[in-house]
Amino acid sequence: MTGTRRAPLLAQSALARARDTRGWTQQAAAREYTRVASELNIPAAEPDSLRISISRWERGEHTPDEQNRKVLRRLYNLTDEELGLTSRPRLILGDETAELAARLASTARVDVALIGAFDQQTQSLRLQDRTFGAASLLDQMSAHIHQVQGHLGHSMTSGVRAGLARVLADAGALAGWQALDAGAAMRAWEHFNLAKTAAREAGEPILLAHAIGEQAYALLEVGDPHGALDAIKCAAALGPHPPLLTAWLAAAEGEFAAASGSTTMALRAFDRAQHFLPAGSADESLPFLALNDAHLTRWRGSALTRLGNPEAIEDLTHALNAIDQGSFVRALAGLHTDLATAYAVTGDRDQARTHIRLARSLAAQIGSQRLLRRLDSIPLPGLASQDL
Template sequence: MNELGGRLRAAREAAKVSLSKMAAKTHYSKTYLWQLENNQRVVRPEHVTAYSRALSVAVDALYGPPLDPLRLAHEWLVSDTPVAVHRKAGRRVGASLVHRLESRVIELRHLDDTVGGGDLSPLVQRELSDVAEVVNDGSYTELVGRRLRVVVGELAQLAGWVASDAGAYAQAQHAYLDGVSAAREAGDGALVGQLFSSLAYQLANVGDPADAQLLARSAVTGARRASPVVRTLLLERLAWASARARDREATRRALDEVDVAFERRTDDVPEPERVYWMSRDEIDVMAGRCLIELGDPVAAAPLLTAAIARYDEAHAREVALYRTWLAESYARAGELDAARAALAEAQGGSADVNSARLVRRMGEVELLILHR
């Protein structure tokens, strides 16, 4: 994705079109276009489309490698959803459509690893609206209906997550609560718990931490039968909400329970795909973040450093977010040069990520370092 601006510039220069002429063709200013071409701004699907039309160049040629995640998101946005294809065929809703929708959720979820919420949110919202319409208006068996409602719940969880990443907090809350209704109708208590815990995570970050702690605790309590890794996630969210509420004892207790739950995972107990990303490194990152909130930044730094070193650099947003926490741990420990270096790495490695959450977080840490 770092090369996308350069490909736009190369296409324009190959067509012998100046920035001034390009501005007239696309209605973007010369300065804006220069920033896009030099990766000073995030290149989004609408920018690629504008260049494609102005230069009469195929979108594929501008995106480059076929596995570019932003290109994939753009292709999904301009293609029919599985539900739209099904409507044209006019068939009764059956297991084949549900299977395709279940696979689609997994693909979208993994796309979130590499595409920021600002770019992914419209796509997920469209998918969610389509599937919800099928649930409301379609004809299907009881089993198919239950699976469809789980798909709605999982899409709602993802829609809330990417909307929150994009800074659309009210939209995210609405999606989470709609997902709770669908998951309850499907009888999936673990999914209900994950939806509530996702909302609690948002509240802990941009709302009232006390409310977040109560909601996160309710999610854990209400999902007692959840699998070990799902329970690990719910407890992590409780630990974070408790840390944000400055409840030291509850945070320590939740972190201890996280370790116990994660160690109980076994091949004999299937885990839902939606927690595929949970790992020992993720647990260490959350522990480090909680330690910073509780005033122990020195103990947090080694946990964060080790986890970041093992993380996939293709997941630019997460790596950058974790580096901001490392920067904060250094800043609060008085190591300001190290803090600036960690923050610079976060900024340099995430220039193309369209994430309001990341921008807000980097701004917070930058202010912290400035005032130390």
């Protein structure tokens, strides 16, 4: 057989895959790049020139500098490593000894006050995440975890190691949740594993149970609700836990049971969560849990939505009127997503369309790829996608 021999296709670069995942052409990516650069107060080239730069970056002909990488990280909500923009520096003989000595000396200055400052930094990032989403925090979160992990890796003092491990367990679980929301499932899984390892070193079953519970959502995300159920039961078995964590684990079990199609198990789990939910303010010893009557009602409504139960609308509407909409933007976006789904199930296209628009706007603001995917999957017979 004769004919022209076709040249082998080049493997798509990570940067090109990130763009392709968004469904953008290089021209569209250039427009989005310009928008993000403006938000970061970073100057951008003209669109045509920028499109050429993007093409060269994707082909590996040029490497973007730090300012361009900062824009690309925000644009795609991915790390340098995930974008294929990292390279190992060439080691110079003799430098390793000096570097190790410097890191050991730096870690020797870590004390209780500094560990407390790291803990407060995690809490600050958590509060910002609830309001603004993970997209704007990727660099800060990565740097925070890298710093704490670095000190933990160079400390030989048991008390300091335990304190740093507690911080890392909390921060790792938060980073895992952020990555899951951003659609970076592998990064999320690695962060959750890091959080579990740190919680075990710290000897903190509460932090371990929380990390396992959040990692269970990665199983749900990949379509394994039964695996998620098994994981959440393992987390609960590490107890006894404080009432707030017990309620949180029970509510998660209810959601996973609903995803598995078990109405009875789901409702019983939410009844158990309501029973254990403490009255009044949140537990200050569990800053990573934001659960009150309004959030539990939202959670139950979301589970009922999965089950196609029309009672979901009542729960979700009640939660919409009760939730702190200014501080919990991701929760609000999820609430509108659930309401859109529930109304679509009942055939109320007008209400469904209204909530889709609200949810899509909020999800775009916080960069929630997980919610945007859910919104794209809501069936509205007879309604064209451009009408949304």
